[in-house]
Amino acid sequence: MPVSPQLAVRETPIPGLLLVDLPVHGDNRGWFKENWQRRAMTALGLPDFGPVQNNVSFNATAGTTRGIHAEPWDKFISVVAGRAFGAWVDLREGQGFGRLFTAELDPATAVFVPRGVGNAFQTLEDNTVYSYLVNEHWSPEAEYTLLNLADETVAVPWPLPLDSAGPHRAEVSEKDRGHPRLAGVVPVPPRRTLVLGADGQLGRALRAVYDGEAAVEFAGRDSFDLASPEAFGSRNWSDYETVINAAAFTAVDDAETAEGRRAAWKINAAAVVRLARTAVEHRLALVHVSSDYVFDGGSSLHDETAPWSPLGVYGQSKAAGEAAVGVVPRHYIVRSSWVVGEGRNFVRTMASLAARGMKPSVVNDQTGRLTFAQDLAAGIRHLLDSKAPYGSYNLSNSGPAQSWAEIAADVFELCGRPRSDVTGVSSAQYFKDKQAAPRPSNSMLDLGRIEATGFFPPPAAGRLKEYVSRLAD
Structure with a gap:
């Protein structure tokens, strides 16, 4: 021949x-x-x-x-x-x-x-x-x-x-x-996308982004407990193409207790190792949502190449989860900060205080940007739909850095209350005599990499106005 x-x-x-x-x-x-x-x-x-x-x-x-x-x-x-x-x-x-x-x-x-x-x-x-x-x-x-x-x-x-x-x-x-x-012949359906943690703030936003998509399946803790090995054995993984992990232990202060430490590592690290192993074995694309808490806040702007430097148990467990996901050939690690969606969150709490005539003291030496869950969900879908290069992406809303106190004052103003009703205090003052996790002083995330894929998160200020307006309805 x-x-x-x-x-x-x-x-x-x-x-x-x-x-x-x-x-x-x-x-x-x-x-x-x-x-x-x-x-x-x-x-x-x-x-x-x-x-x-x-x-x-x-x-x-x-x-x-x-x-x-x-x-x-x-x-x-x-x-x-x-x-x-x-x-x-x-x-x-x-x-x-x-x-x-x-x-x-x-x-x-x-x-x-x-x-x-x-x-x-x-x-x-x-x-x-x-x-x-x-x-x-x-x-x-x-x-x-x-x-x-x-x-x-x-x-x-x-x-x-x-x-x-x-x-x-x-x-x-x-x-x-x-x-x-x-x-x-019944046509062969596409392999499905499985969203874990579908009842949390991000999970609810992903439900909205994928509303009506028959190939997307949503699983809350009741139908898929990420910490349970039995849950993994209950799925025919050949039916799936992608898993989006929106589940996490996020009680950062509780994570500093003996019981909370075990829970944080069980969900944010050990369960994610099992999920990463499943993704490798079944050639799944894995989207994993992480946090600014993997950094110590010592940099003015954190890009995707910045080394991990977590201060507390929550951040340490999230960094360990990132390490596990990083071995999956087809993975997206999406880091967010200060998430606001449908559920308990800082903005909702401040709006409630404003409605009740309260005058809160709020930390003024921690800076960052809000991430609205709807934009976090849209960014995740964009990465998958556009087949962006695999790897890590920062994703928050855009705009200038703000402290928690400045955001609280914005919420009060949007609720018709004077900004002066919010008093800024240091972290040391606010957490004095309280059990609290150490927090990064600067949570600003560089958005250059995700913007290079064609996704441009809208300014946080506009999203905040829309969100507070909906709370008032």
Whole structure:
């Protein structure tokens, strides 16, 4: 066999279905090829799909015909010996449902078949050997989506007609002949997104951002307890593409107690390690929400490369969670600060005090920016939808740095109360004789990286005005 062209990956009319040109080096002794070469192939655009099983089909005679099967996993298919006519039909939900693509496969041509695309072939030579790598272990419980080889709508142009007779005829199993026509095939749904911590402030905002999206599933603590190993075993993770972890232990002061310390590490670190392991094993994209508390506040502006320097237990447990998520190949760590959403939060508390005629003392030596949950949720969706580069992103609302006392005064003013009703005090004064966690003195997060992806968080001042106005309704 002569030397084939260089390694190349070619797109097809079916999204995600890729043809691969494999260099085959031959001489009078035979030939050699690298059938699967992860580094080189992924560099050319082939998904890093994580094969776990290699299957081989030997076909004794030309005309052997198998399919059309859409298994719930990805496949990398090649011919070891002989030639085959390949046919692929998109059986996934969407406008491409029923689209056909065909090509001839020999040792120099392979194909990557994504989950939900039906695969079939007909051998063109005797003794054709057909090999495929898959990224899930075969299971008798696996649910296949099947299409009849003779479907009139798709109309695969088989080299040997399926109803031919004589010595050169198509060999088709009775089982394959009994598969449904296209009109009777239920399209393969997309893999789902699972939102954990769906009942918290961010979880509620994510519910709003993904409202009406059938492929997004929301799980509060009652349906998925992140700290419970049993919860992980209750899911068929092959049904999921992405997990958004909005669950956390956030009681920063309680975290300094013996009981709170254990709870913080259990939820923010140990459970996140288990979640990261699950993401690696099942090739999930993992979005993990972290906090400005992983820093000590010693810098005027924290970017994504700043080293961890947490002051208290809460920040330490969140930094440990970040370390675990960082080993997941497809991950987003989204750091926020001073979150405000639907639920208990600082702005709601200040508005309540203003309504009751109170004159609070508020810390004036801790500065940062508010993060409104609706914008945090929108930013997370933007990262996923835009397929932004994986890694860490800071995400708060934009605008100048403010102290807690300045924000409290803004809330009072928006509620029709004088700003002077808020008295600024130092952290040492405010927390005197109270059990309190150490807090970063400066929580300002650099937004340059997320803005470079095309997401620009709106100013905190405008969001604060809208939020307080809704509280008054």
